[in-house]
Amino acid sequence: MKIALQYCQITVSDVDESLGFYRDALGLEPHKDIGAGRSRWATLGSPAQPDLEYVLSVPHAGRSEADGDALGGLLANGVLPMIVFSTDDLDTAFERVQSYGAEVLQEPIDRPWGVRDSAFRDPSGNTVRIQQPIHA
Secondary structure: OOOOOOEEEEEOOOHHHHHHHHHHHOOOEEEEEEOOHHHOEEEEEEOOEEEEEEEEEOOOOOOOHHHHHHHHHHHHOOOOOOEEEEOOOHHHHHHHHHHHOOEEEEEEEEOOOOEEEEEEEOOOOOEEEEEEEOOO
16 A cells, blocks of 8 residues: 655645745745635645645635634744755755745754754745755
C-alpha cells in the first residue's frame, strides 16, 4: 500500500498576495486558481515533489461562517501551524525570500539536530521555515 501527502493547506488572508509570495519568493509553480471572493482557492507545486500541492485559501473558503471566523482569528494572531520547506541551498533561498521583502524572523543558523534553518512570515503572517540538511 502506498500512502503519501497530496495537499498541504495554507490559510491566507489574500490569495493574490500569497500567490505572489509562494511563487516569486519561494519559486513554487501555480497550478490551479478556482472560485472567487470567500470561495477562492489556488494551488502551487514544486517539480521536486510533483504529487504534492500547496493549497492557498482564505479562512471562509469551504467552511461555515463560524469556522471561517475562528480560523480567521487564529490567522490574524499568527498562531496557525508553521510551514517548513527543505532546500539544498538555504543561503540562496534565504536571499531570495529576503529580497522579496518578507519579514525575517530568523537568519540562517545551524541547529544541533542536523539542519541549517531560517524563518520568515508570509504576507498573511504565517511562519515559514526553510531548512537545509547539514552533511557532516
